[in-house]
Amino acid sequence: MAVPDEPVAPARDGSTSAAPVPGPRPPVPPPAGRARIVLAEVRRDSRADRTRSELTQQTRIxxxxxxxxxxxxxxxxxxxxxxxxxxxxxxxxxxxxxxxxxxxxxxxxxxxxxxxxxxxxxxxxxxxxxxxxxxxxxxxxxxxxxxxxxx
Amino acid sequence: MGNGYVVPAIVAVTLVTLGIGFYGLRLARTTSDFLVASRAVSPTWNAAAIGGEYLSAASFLGVAGLILKYGVDVLWYPVGFAAGYLALLLFVAAPLRRSGAFTLPDFCELRLGSRRLRKLATVFVIFIGWLYLVPQLQGAGLTLATVAGSPYPVGALLVAVVVTANVALGGMRAITFVQAFQYWLKLTALAVPAIFLALQWQADARPAVAPPDGPAFRTATTVVVEHRATLTLADGDVREVRPGDRLDFAAGDPVPAVSGTATAATDWLLPDTAGDDDRGLFGTYSLILATFLGTMGLPHVLVRFYTNPDGAAARRTTLVVLALVGVFYLLPTIYGVLGRIYTPQLLVSGQTDAVVVLLPGAALGDGPAGRLLAALVAAGAFAAFLSTSSGLLTSVAGVISTDVLGRGSVRGFRLATVIAGGVPTILALNVSGLDVSQVVGLAFAVAASSFCPLLVLGIWWRGLTDLGAAAGVLVGGGAAITSVLVTVLGPPLAGWPATLTAQPAAWTVPLAFTVMVAVSVASRRRLPADVGATMLRLHAPDSLRL
The missing domain is CATH 1.10.287 (Helix Hairpins)
Structure with a gap:
């Protein structure tokens, strides 16, 4: 649930690597021309998702x-x-x-x-x-x- | 007795039970339907069903009988039976539901990943289930014998057959509706006559419950003794009585002091005091521990929690059950207390368990009102036998079908039901001298010293290992089972050995916890690798959906 679109992620390496946070890759934005705007919206959720994956993946946090x-x-x-x-x-x-x-x-x-x-x-x-x-x-x-x- | 309403009332309860069972049969399609009602039962229904399942012969008949016999000190039975749900709510309800296990052995395997521990848990589930089933069937036999004059085996067999058929054919989906109905029936069957009894007591100019010279016979009474006892008559004569002896008392005669009961007014009315007997206080605390902690370890109670949709619902359901059960337990006390006035002969005959079914007739007379209320109480008693036995049988059969027969099919479940019902029926037909509430109390003690530490430590402590759990269950549960066997089958004991085996929980529960923690710490290397994931699953709020 945390990173549901892992398989497609490598193709979009360029756009997602801009995310300022380390750790599991945040969800990939929908493939659209206005990728940056969508990405900016996703960023807030991505922190929550990161905490979720901290939980499910048994990190120290x-x-x-x-x-x-x-x-x-x-x-x-x-x-x-x-x-x-x-x-x-x-x-x-x-x-x-x-x-x-x-x-x-x-x-x-x-x-x-x-x-x-x-x-x-x-x-x-x-x-x-x-x-x-x-x-x-x-x-x-x-x-x-x-x-x-x-x- | 000759009360023409009793048999139709019992037949009606039985038919309604079967009817709802068959109605449910049309809904039961898959194995999941059979075992956990497909987890689609609303909290209110589920709470009434849990309450209906929990209030057994011991609650319906036994508590009032004990209060009649021993007085204030046994009020801890109803308080403990209710408080057990609080302990369940505080420590077990929500995490256990989130664990997603169907049965107690499932929980062992999920949490600790050990097949052997699973087998051990299976043995304990079956033992506790059968220990609890025997007194239910006996209660049925004795009640039918008391109110309808049938031979003892008839009532026991009737309940055994009805319940086995119902569980085998309808499974748990049907049971949920049956038991929700039976909770309300049991509550009504005690509450309505209790109102009439209280009015009658008012009309009789409120006779003293505990007169200073002890209870007295209100009318001329002939008592047929059922249990061996030593009587001390009013003039100081001591007399041994055996089953079958007949004793005649005139109206106004004082009730003789009966060995083993609190006949004297002060014994009955006032709690144990420090000076006279430390064993009494030990027994009280042991009883408190067994009932507070035993409820969560009863297999038929736990199996119900898997029918809640999520952890939060499990918690709310438990709170509703606590309220329903608490309301019910206000009633048996009234019967036990008024029994001192209207049915003192039961103290002499030894049949104190019959006070609930005999009191309406004795207090309200032989008119239609008295007879109807007596029939209502008898129907409620049968609802108690049917519902608790159904719940026990479902959980024991569920465990037998998955863990002993190793088949998850509906056919396997039906076969398991017949096995699970047959053994206690044979036992119940061959032993009739056991005291209903005492055996139930022992079942609580075994559950409190085996499954309670396993559940509490398994849910809250990451350090539990399979070896530690097995050692704790074997030592604590084994000590409790040994005490049960010594009490039920062994020679009569006196003094401290008698107290320690009759109320073992105060030493077996701490023993089980200690062994479980010590062995777990010693076998730290066996910690399951996925303990972090399991803890997350047990405790993370449902709304996160991790």
């Missing part, structure tokens, strides 16, 4: 970009699971060391029943919702980076 994304997503997942771990995982321990908490009643229901039987579920859903939003934002940032590398 590409690897760094991907590990940045993986790290961002993993950090997000670990942070949210830590939140759940403390909020839910702390409960058995809390009930064990503070038995009075188990005897507390809210609306006539013992607190552990209310927390585990009812409130745990909306809590999990809210955490999941937050994850989907934040993970999609991470991906959007990555997409922006790849498509507009100059920013």
């Amino acid at each position: 590409g690897e760094t970009l991907v590990s940045g994304l993986v790290r961002a997503q993993l950090t997000l997942a670990l942070r949210l699971s830590l939140l759940v771990l403390i909020a839910l995982g702390g409960l058995p321990w809390l009930f064990a060391i503070a038995p009075a908490l188990g005897r507390t009643t809210v609306f006539g229901v013992n607190l552990p029943w209310l927390l585990l039987g009812v409130f745990a579920f909306p809590f999990l859903i809210v955490v999941g919702w937050a994850y989907v939003r934040l993970a999609e934002r991470n991906e959007q940032d990555f997409t922006d980076l790849v498509q507009r590398p100059e920013r």
Whole structure:
């Protein structure tokens, strides 16, 4: 996908070598009389394509970009699971060391029943919702980076 | 029982299941249709189908039964069953879908390029699938025996035959629609009677759920004991009971203390406290770990993710599933709690798993309303057996047809379905004493100690090698399987050995992760050459289309 018209490229060596960037050859402009104007338009896209091919061809820059994304997503997942771990995982321990908490009643229901039987579920859903939003934002940032590398 | 509505309700559920299955048959044309519904299922349908598939006999019957028996400490089962989807969402859903694998063994080969690891994963998929199928079939046998008085094998065989036929003929395309329908049926079947039960409880002047002197019989009751136990009667007498013993209680008699259950009000109502038993706390944390991390390793759950069009859709689907499952798990607690008031005899007979199907009749009386609601609950229970067994059977059969028989054809898939359904049916007919929720809990523990580390490390850590993965799965999963076999088949244990084998996840999961990381680091030279490309494929946003 990155360099789809490779086979025809050698024939146009003269026109494409003017591209200021090294690395894989940018896409070839359509064969028309106004080659330079078309080339000027293509140049902006060619940077994005270059970043794409950095990714697909496993250059060092590409690897760094991907590990940045993986790290961002993993950090997000670990942070949210830590939140759940403390909020839910702390409960058995809390009930064990503070038995009075188990005897507390809210609306006539013992607190552990209310927390585990009812409130745990909306809590999990809210955490999941937050994850989907934040993970999609991470991906959007990555997409922006790849498509507009100059920013 | 003599409830004339129950059998027609179960027959109706079965016929609708078969009907949608055959409707789907006309749509299923290619092998891809059979295995992953051609990846053309919308997120809402898919989420309802995943929910329908996931809510098994353990959720529908078992959770309420456990709450009736043990009280607040087992509320971790429903919380963990739901939280498992959060772990799946956070760590697995989108990358796994982007990997493009059909099954767990596919993922092993894609990520680590090892045929041997693939074979190992196949063995674990089949083991976990069968371990999970047996209690579904048993639940069917016991439910039909309870509500319709049929012999135990009838219900088990009925579900086995219906599901095998449906999967073999319709494959997964049909299953998606069947299961989406069954989610809503299960939700309705618990929610509607729960409203009536709550109203009835109000009308009965809100009897105390946990009176200080323990539960008491509301009416004169004759209890037929189903499981061996030691009873401590109100006057202090201790009595051993065996299956078949009949005990008579008058209205207002206190329920005797039954060995192995939380009969005393405080035991049931309040969580474990630090002083009395460290093993209780260990068991709770072990259960939390198994259910939180086990869900992502269940083969029938994973196979559903390949039906999403892309990674982002997989994530959204998982969030919807989390919501659907969370709503459902509000309900079993109501049954378990009201069961203390209206069906205390189940504590004595040992048939606590039957509380959901017996409670409407016991609380609302023998009128048409009580009977109709009892039939609705029985229909929901059958939907639970049918849908979970269908999902399990599809994934086990898929793995058998591609990895054991080595044929990708539709005919091969059908043959594999018959094999995959036959073995657990034979097992279920020969063992009837296993506790539904306990066996399901063990299946979670095995999945959490084998596939969970494999998936999490495979998706997030470049350093995983095939040797490390195999060692971790063998050691962690092997330890969990040994615990399962000792618990189910071995001699009764006491003290710490009993706790460590009954709830193994707290030590087998860290063991699996440690071994997997250590062996991978030691065998660094075996790192797959294409790991960079694989990571890119798993994590790059779908919109880039790299």
